[in-house]
Amino acid sequence: MALLDIRNLSIDIDTAQGKIRVIDKASLNIVDGSIHGLIGESGSGKTLITKAILGLHNSNWTVTADRMFLGKTDLSKLTHKERRQILGKEISVIFQEPSSYLDPSQKIRVQIESVLPKKTWKQRFRLILTKIKKVNVQSRRLQIKELLHKVGIQNDVAVLNCFPHQLSEGVCQKVMIAMAIANSPRLIIADEPTTAMEAVTQSQIFRLLYKLNQLNNTTLLILSNNFANTSNISDYMTLVYCGQTVESGSYKQIMGSAMHPYTQSMLKTLINNVQFNEHKAQLYTLPGNIPSSNQLPIGCRLGPRCPRAQKICVENPTLTTKKGHSFRCHYPTKVS
Amino acid sequence: MRLICLLFFITTLSGCYQNKALTQNTLIYCTESLPTSFNPQISHDIASLDATTHQIYSRLVTIDPKTNKFIPDLAESWQRSDDKLRYRFTLRHNISFHQTEFFKPTRFLNADDVLFSFNRMLNVQDAYHKVNKQTENYFYNHPFTDLLSEINKIDDYTVEFVLSKPDVTLLANLAAHYAVIHSKQYADQLIEQGLQENIDFQPIGTGPFKFKSFDSNGTIRYKKHPLYWQSMTNIENLIYFTNPSATKRYTKLLSGECDAISYPAASQLETISKNKNITLNSKSTANIALWAFNTERPILEHNQVRQALSQAIDKKTILQAVYFRSAIQTDTLLSKQSWALKPRFEEDLYDPEKARQNLTLLNYDFSKTLTILLPDSSDVFNPNFHKTAELIQANLNDIGIKTDIINLSGAALKARLRSGDYDTYLTGINVHIDDPDSIFRPLLSCNSSAESGNSSHWCSPKVQVLLDQSITESNFAQRIKNYYQIQDEVYKQRPYLPIAHVLRLDAISKSILNVEVNPLTGINFQNAIKQDLN
Amino acid sequence: MLSFLLRRLNLLLITALILTIIAFATDRIVSVNSETVVNSNGYIKQYFAYLWQIMNGDLGYSSVDNQSLLERGLIFFASTLELCFTALIFSSIIAIPLGLLAGLFRNTRLDYAIMTIAIMGLALPVFWVGVMAVLLPSVWGQVLPVDGNLSLIYEVPVVTGFLLIDTLMVTEQYELFAFIDRVAHLILPALVLSFFLITEIVRLTRHSMTMVMRSNYIQAAYAKGFSRTKIVFAHALKNALPPIIPQLRLQLSTIISFAMTIEIVFNLNGIGKWLFISLKTGDYLVLPAGILIISGFILSFSIFIEILMVVISPLRRGSLYADK
């Protein structure tokens, strides 16, 4: 069953040079309980898609979508208040460079406390009682401690009393994850959670995310520009190029029978890493550069770089779906 | 919204910020400049007189403002001897000096105090004669020196003035501002304390108000003298405040922070006269605004040149633009009130065409730039020197003479005057005594320096002789004749171009009654009464 | 902490020394102008003598009324500070909310309206506003005083030099009237000074708020489902307001500069008027005294603010350990 179902999501941004369509008919289908990788080069619009999902877009954006459902709720029709009910409770987000996403003026303890479910009046009353009589109630402190232990922070007291700038990126990310899972959401979106981290920390974080998925059955959407890294833990993958979702499918479908030339080129880079090339041979890349956002080609945006491009590619190809494996290409070919 | 709240707050606060109970018995007089001292014997500027003569001190005799007759003040009565050389004054009893923080009198006023007050000026041997370096002051001992031979104490309440020759001006002199009576006891106390200088700065007198404090920000505080022998006012506190800006003074009068102001700006007269809450008090004075020609400059050496230049000046416009209604156009040094004024057909000289012709005839060098020197700040006799200079500049420009306006202040101005490095100078003179000599001597005497008045550097032996003769001349008719001669000479030689005789102006709130202004001796709050207008 | 204090103190000392050199040079030059000092000693010797004088709290005596320049200067400066302080409070109350709103609703009509008001505040020449205020009594009547420190009715002895405090000390005699009078006298000048301050504070607050609202942790807070109000009050304010203080500190000398002009226009007995009047009467020795008093204050106040910021702001505490 699809937890998140997005079809033909488009985002237009107003700039001084007119409207620019940064996301062009992106579709995303996330299966409940799975890990879904959203993979694309930097600037391909991954973050924009998540912002649109969360509803955190600026006023000069125009977001249109045929369908945008989280479970049974239509995300595109939420009021501000309803959206706030979902954010943090049903969808949580983890960002890259976590230390900048933590309020620098507040201690970690305060920040974690603020995301915990709101106290009821009864609890507040008890809290006051604790202060007066030192009654031993199950305090939030314990709750926080548990959370931190869950994400693998052992010296919780020390961390709680720190300001974000006193902690390393890895710990910050763990804190972020702790805050994300505090309300046991159904979907966690991880926006390049390991960028700019050391390799050891990276794998720690990935393991942690994997564990969360396995133990709590939390659905994960992992955004990444690293095909190799992400593909390992993803059940499903979607590839994005210049704001267009080019291909999406299960791990097996993508790795085994990729239909889109862009996916194939990505795979080639991956395979080339595994199988040793000839001595001094060139590593594989697609020819050309990623176009800048105000110089986007029409139709299939891979067009100018695509080895199979033809005249018809100036029109946007329709989405083809086979057994959950979908792609947009005029000339799909399976490469053995 | 916030702004409205703010405005509301301001109005409520300001509505009550002035406390009626405190303002009721306080009179605030806002003046133009600070007094130089608190002794009219040594300071003759109008600010010092306003602050002292009538407020702190009393004199033996005064002049009744209505009848212009001499009336007794501290002296109960006086008799003149038959040879007209001796005047015997009987002093009033039970006159007490001010009791202040710095002096507690133990006796009433007596003859010693009178003797001390005059001897300080006259007797070179007196311990106080040289205190505060006032011997250099031109006016200091002048009026009496030649007049009095001695002053004798007959008994504690009788004093005899002996004249060197018969002279009718004694009473006038005794009513003048410099004839105030000091306390001998206070002077002795100061000698003991070694603080002789204080006599002129922490004054003790017998006047209606006693000195309380003075700070250099320009505030002088007086308190009512409770033992004053004459009728009392309802004013407990008299405060003088100095602000050189006429606009500011008028604003404070409007905002109720001043009850009376001196010298409102000429430009405000129209507005003031329209204001129903303000009385405008104007008195004609002998104060005169002048344009001095430096006669030592080769280009101005010739009196015909000076005459021609005078002809080029449009005084009417100056009167209009600078003085508005606060002065009377004049062509003589003496004011119309003066007894020595030689009646002459008042002619407006202004004729630029003729001026140019005359100058051309005199081979005047038009290529030379004339300098007009002027003080930086305004003065009693000229509210705006610079504007006057600009008008003169325009007038001279019309006849083809280029001019340079040089604006200097304080020490720099004095130095320039001393050096004589100027062609013309915008100046004027403040007259303190109703006597032609007080105008002629500083302006015309060869002994007078440019700083002390003779900025024309003009020295005529003939005039000098006349001047010196006139002081000692006992024949009044002869004296007048002498002064006529001097005026003729001045008119011919034109070391100065007289511009205007200035009015003394005070704007007084309608809530204050009975303020008397004497253009010579200063303002008088002795009988002033403050009433509640509401 | 100690090493941080020492380092700051060291900086203060060097800068203060440079200031004394400037003051000394001014002193020499103006002394030459007024032709009073003939000194055959070398400049270095003279300088050390001067320094010694300053250390003993002797800034010389007025050539006009022979009063101690330090004493007079400090009393006048207290009045200036009072004006600045009142204006600061006044403008903070108005400008901080405006700045926050402008930053929050950046590039909206509200923002443009606020910024227009702010620019106007800077563009109004203070002395001109002061001159125009002279017209007020003729329109309003006896509503607000437009001139002077305090009504002359009240005689307030100088205790602290701060009239607001001194007037409170004479309540026995005048009840609260003297204090109210002082406040009334401060309103107009403080209002005029606030024009400039409001501009500055609105700009700084707006910029700071914009920066904070753009920052990642605010995005994160949105993603956590917090309401806008909660985000502004819980996260944005706490991060947006502290940076304004050191920024405002940099404006301190400009503020005092404006305050000095206002004093001259409104005839307030502050350091500006003191310097102005003294210069007009040829008492040039006030200049070095003025430099030392004003700049000395600005310097020590800056250091004080810096230490204060380190104490109250967690982000800056890093600078305790190393210069970043």
Added chain:
Amino acid sequence: MLINNGFNEDKIQSPLGYIWSIFKTKTIAVVAMWLMIVLIIISLFAPWFVPHSPLAQNPDSMLLPPYWVEGGNTNHILGTDDLGRDSLSRLFHGLQLTLGGALIITLLVGIIGMLIGAAAALTKGVKASVLHHLLDALLAIPTLLSALILITIFGPSYTNCLIAISLSLLPQFIRSSFLAIEQELSKQYIVAIQLDGATKTRLFRYGILPNILEPTVTIINRLFTMAIIEIATLGFLGFGAQLPQTELGSLIASSMELIYLSPWLVTFPGIAIFAVIIIVNVFSEGLRHAVLEGEE
């Protein structure tokens, strides 16, 4: 709906061109720019514009009100002063002195300050720290005070007033440009240029200068605003332009006593100063926004 129809064949705009294209969309800023140009032209060519000589007295028409007020006439649009001189002409001449002076100061201080600021930012060691402390000390002296000191030393005149204001604003400008440059220096691409072995001048010219456009606009605007205010203030206090010169501040001072009789004489110069500052600020604010948006 497809927005980008057809391959975009336009040339990529140069950064300056891009900023200009953004700036053009801001109507108010463009209006302010034209007004500024008009003002500058007026201040440069004031003598050719004015209907009367600013010093020509006319005893027959003294203290005329502006023409729209009863008693005024169209010969003197803004009325006349107490010597019958035309207010408008004096205002134009005042603009010449005030605005022109401010422009000169801005230009002078801008160039010198930028060079010193760059030198301070790019050098290290004794030179920089001496400069630093000196700046700290100079910055602690309020501009009005330092202007007063310099004028006391040199004597009051318009030229001296300009010199004094330049010198008193210089430390502020050096400090701001220094901060802007230093902030830029810490960025990665500067390191890249440095690693390329660029000389200091090259680094400054190609690495820093194009990237500090936004702070430069701000501080130059501030410099200009302060210069105008200072010139007018000193003129008003009598330390700047001397009387026959019609600097706006001294115009206000000399008409102060006439405020009850003819308030226009005080009002117009003040409004002129106000307008000049507003126009310049709106222009620079628009420019700054354009630069900012261009960089985004």
